[in-house]
Amino acid sequence: DPFIETQIATATDRTHIHQALRNPLNALPGPWHAKFTTLPGVLATLSKQQAQHYHALHARFGPLVRTGPRQVFAADLDAFRAIHRVGGRFRKADYYHYFGTTEAGRPPYGLFQMTDPADHARRRKLLGAGFTATALRGEWEDMVVGKVEAAVEGMRREAMLDDEGEVDVRKWWNLMACDVISTIMFGKSFDALKAGRKDPWFDAVMVANQAAFAALSFPWLYEVIKRLPVIGNAPFFHAHKALMGKGKAAVKNSRQKWDSNDGSSSSSGANLFAKVLREADPEEGGRLTDADIAVEAGSFMIAGTDTTSNTLTYLVWAVLSHPDLQAALETEVWETFQDPSLISDAALEKLPILHAVIEETLRLHGAAPMPLPRIVPPGGVELGGYHIPGGTEVATQAWTMHRDPRFYTDPERFDHTRWLPGGECTTSEAARAAFAPFGAGSRGCIGKQLAYMELRYGAAVFFRAFRGCRLAPSATPESMLMDNIVLIEPRGKVLKVVLPRAAGDA
Numbered sequence: 001d002p003f004i005e006t007q008i009a010t011a012t013d014r015t016h017i018h019q020a021l022r023n024p025l026n027a028l029p030g031p032w033h034a035k036f037t038t039l040p041g042v043l044a045t046l047s048k049q050q051a052q053h054y055h056a057l058h059a060r061f062g063p064l065v066r067t068g069p070r071q072v073f074a075a076d077l078d079a080f081r082a083i084h085r086v087g088g089r090f091r092k093a094d095y096y097h098y099f100g101t102t103e104a105g106r107p108p109y110g111l112f113q114m115t116d117p118a119d120h121a122r123r124r125k126l127l128g129a130g131f132t133a134t135a136l137r138g139e140w141e142d143m144v145v146g147k148v149e150a151a152v153e154g155m156r157r158e159a160m161l162d163d164e165g166e167v168d169v170r171k172w173w174n175l176m177a178c179d180v181i182s183t184i185m186f187g188k189s190f191d192a193l194k195a196g197r198k199d200p201w202f203d204a205v206m207v208a209n210q211a212a213f214a215a216l217s218f219p220w221l222y223e224v225i226k227r228l229p230v231i232g233n234a235p236f237f238h239a240h241k242a243l244m245g246k247g248k249a250a251v252k253n254s255r256q257k258w259d260s261n262d263g264s265s266s267s268s269g270a271n272l273f274a275k276v277l278r279e280a281d282p283e284e285g286g287r288l289t290d291a292d293i294a295v296e297a298g299s300f301m302i303a304g305t306d307t308t309s310n311t312l313t314y315l316v317w318a319v320l321s322h323p324d325l326q327a328a329l330e331t332e333v334w335e336t337f338q339d340p341s342l343i344s345d346a347a348l349e350k351l352p353i354l355h356a357v358i359e360e361t362l363r364l365h366g367a368a369p370m371p372l373p374r375i376v377p378p379g380g381v382e383l384g385g386y387h388i389p390g391g392t393e394v395a396t397q398a399w400t401m402h403r404d405p406r407f408y409t410d411p412e413r414f415d416h417t418r419w420l421p422g423g424e425c426t427t428s429e430a431a432r433a434a435f436a437p438f439g440a441g442s443r444g445c446i447g448k449q450l451a452y453m454e455l456r457y458g459a460a461v462f463f464r465a466f467r468g469c470r471l472a473p474s475a476t477p478e479s480m481l482m483d484n485i486v487l488i489e490p491r492g493k494v495l496k497v498v499l500p501r502a503a504g505d506a
């Protein structure tokens with residue numbers, strides 16, 4: 001069994017002490033145990049301190065740190081550029097195979113999970129056309145507006161029913177982001193906003209993620225337990241089946257006739273794939289099987305929901321924590337759009353304060369600041385003055401790049417003025433180059449323009465509707481501490497805001 005062979009090879013590699021002593025990575029700075037194990041990073045991840053753990057190692061050991069027998073972290077601009085350069089030969093680590101809706105680590109892989117550069121380039125070409133700003137504005141902007149307005153309306157309703165006038169904005173941003181991406185992927189929204197709660201599909205995602213993490217971190221144990229009678233039947237090992245089952249709806253709606261989709265349930269129900277398949281040349285289109293569509297639909301749901309909604313949540317938190325900024329943003333959106341019919345994504349993009357607030361939120365609270373592991377190409381590379389052998393895993397993380405005082409003055413401080421004309425993020429080449437909330441290069445976020453559209457509309461419609469809102473007493477800095485396993489989330493899980501009583505009348 002090739003799988004068992006790989007596991008034995010990996011385990012032997014980890015435990016062979018004499019091999020560890022000959023490793024060229026021994027020249028790199030790092031904790032002593034990095035020669036033998038990656039376990040401290042796994043444990044930090046389990047305690048939701050993934051990016052923070054590696055950040056602390058950078059603070060202690062510098063921009064290049066060895067973190068495991070064959071694992072290195074880099075936080076230098078040159079190293080970052082080399083690793084993520086378009087056309088560069090660093091491929092994604094196999095780790096990504098564990099982030100899908102299929103059985104842990106098993107194909108078929110979606111765009112996010114693919115590690116083979118040629119496979120990825122083909123798939124990206126096929127799907128990418130649907131995610132440019134122009135395509136999104138032409139095909140989905142009205143739908144996004146509808147979902148954002150429904151979320152803000154839901155917040156208003158919930159606050160009115162609450163004695164203190166409080167509402168959990170994180171919940172509503174999450175439902176909004178879910179309905180947006182499900183409409184694009186499935187042709188029909190999951191209707192989370194209508195139901196007022198997350199679709200049960202996400203429960204299966206959570207269980208599948210836990211199984212994937214177990215399979216990745218403790219492969220032997222996982223494979224053994226999975227094969228045991230009774231316990232091997234536990235939902236933990238089978239959550240992926242429900243996810244793939246739901247994916248069939250995406251397949252069905254990819255066969256619908258594509259015409260300008262308004263995203264409502266009454267439209268044809270055509271989804272992104274209907275357009276992709278219609279426009280791709282038959283040979284390329286033919287490469288997208290039913291299973292591929294089901295996998296992509298699920299994978300985009302995962303990549304496109306909590307990311308955007310947690311970023312919007314932190315945006316509201318950051319703005320309400322700075323009353324002068326709140327007043328300035330409220331005035332900007334209110335005065336520019338006294339006539340709400342003038343609001344459009346293209347117009348929102350031009351608002352300086354809104355733009356600056358979004359960028360600064362993405363710098364300090366971007367939802368995906370985690371390590372992005374890549375594999376050093378055969379022959380090895382020079383990084384930060386050290387030779388890194390081919391096959392080494394090397395990771396960069398936005399968490400550290402975005403908090404580096406070499407690139408940003410007083411980096412931990414939320415200061416949107418950095419992004420205003422003349423601010424350091426518009427004048428400093430290094431500040432711009434280190435900013436990578438959506439990753440970089442050919443594996444950068446395909447949903448970046450959609451995320452910006454949701455962030456712009458979400459923030460503008462919210463601060464226009466709820467002028468003078470404030471943080472609820474429960475929204476303390478402790479409750480908003482960032483936990484991180486891949487994505488960030490507030491430790492308190494909710495962000496409660498007190499809405500003004502006559503909110504939304506405007």
Ligand code: HEM
Nearest residue numbers: 112303304307308311367368372438439443445446447451
């Ligand atoms: C604020 C919101 C978002 C943030 C911060 C974010 C961040 C990221 C990052 C850092 C990566 C690179 C991962 C890596 O290199 O390992 C990525 C990739 C990706 N994102 Fe996003 N994302 C966001 C929203 C979205 C949305 C809305 C979608 C859905 C359309 C999406 C879909 C994807 C996909 C499919 C990839 C893989 C792209 C590829 O490998 O070609 N993301 N995202």
